[in-house]
Amino acid sequence: MSQEDLRVNERIRISPVRLIDEEGEQVGIVATDEARDIAAEAGLDLVEVAPNSRPPVCRIMDYGKYKYEQARKAKEAKKKQHTVTVKEIKLRPKIEEHDYGFKMRHARRFLDDGDKVKFTLRFRGREMTHPELGERVLEKVKEDLGETIVVESDIRREGRTMTMLVGPAS
Numbered sequence: 001m002s003q004e005d006l007r008v009n010e011r012i013r014i015s016p017v018r019l020i021d022e023e024g025e026q027v028g029i030v031a032t033d034e035a036r037d038i039a040a041e042a043g044l045d046l047v048e049v050a051p052n053s054r055p056p057v058c059r060i061m062d063y064g065k066y067k068y069e070q071a072r073k074a075k076e077a078k079k080k081q082h083t084v085t086v087k088e089i090k091l092r093p094k095i096e097e098h099d100y101g102f103k104m105r106h107a108r109r110f111l112d113d114g115d116k117v118k119f120t121l122r123f124r125g126r127e128m129t130h131p132e133l134g135e136r137v138l139e140k141v142k143e144d145l146g147e148t149i150v151v152e153s154d155i156r157r158e159g160r161t162m163t164m165l166v167g168p169a170s
Contacts, residue, residue, distance in 0.1 A: 007048040008063050009036060017048070017058040029055055082114055086165070091121045091141075093133040100137075104144055111148060111168040121162040134162045142166075 007013075015032040022044060030038075032046075039046040039060045047066065050057035087110040089103050107117050119141055121134045138155050145166065153165035 007051065008045050009039070012036075012046060012048050012056075012058060014056055016055050018053070018055050020049075020057065020059045022060045032058075035060075084114060084116060084167075086116045086118050088118045088120055091119060091137055093121060093123060093127050093130070093137060095137060100140075104141070107141070107145065108148070111145070111166070114168055116152065116165060116167040119164045119166070123160045123162070128160065131157060131162070138162065138164050 012032055016029050017032050017035055019027040019030050019035045019038070021027050021038075022042060027038075035058055036046050042060055044060050045063040046058050047061055047063055048056055049059045087106075089107055089110075091100075091103065095103075107119075110117050119138060121137060123131070123134065127133065134157075135155060141164070142149070142151065148169055149166040150169050151164065152167050153163070155162060155164050
């Protein structure tokens with residue numbers, strides 16, 4: 001349940017409620033007005049934490065502090081999560097050795113960052129008659145990256161292109 005859906009103080013309409021005090025101890029089932037009075041005496045808020053149970057569970061707490069803590073936890077969780085993106089590296093069947101090395105350095109950097117890499121090999125003109133050249137290049141990529149990758153989608157040919165998708169080995 002999100003914090004926007006929580007009912008606080010006067011917004012709690014159902015009576016009676018199961019009350020939990022500020023220390024986390026269960027007080028018991030009390031009337032909503034009485035629970036509000038207990039919370040007011042403590043200088044805190046009455047927050048409905050489990051509205052679907054019968055009777056609903058209400059807790060005495062500082063609602064502003066609770067909202068702040070929840071926002072901070074959500075921010076920390078968002079900071080720790082890493083979105084995996086697919087980076088594309090385009091190759092040619094007759095790629096020169098230097099160009100190949102340059103593109104492999106990029107691929108290694110992408111994989112080290114935790115991203116997936118899609119190798120796309122494009123055929124032009126009469127190169128279409130020699131698909132084995134493209135397969136050789138992609139096999140060399142697999143061999144050079146070795147144990148650092150997991151092949152997620154093996155070599156596939158679609159018209160004039162040949163693709164392979166690899167991800168970092170965990």
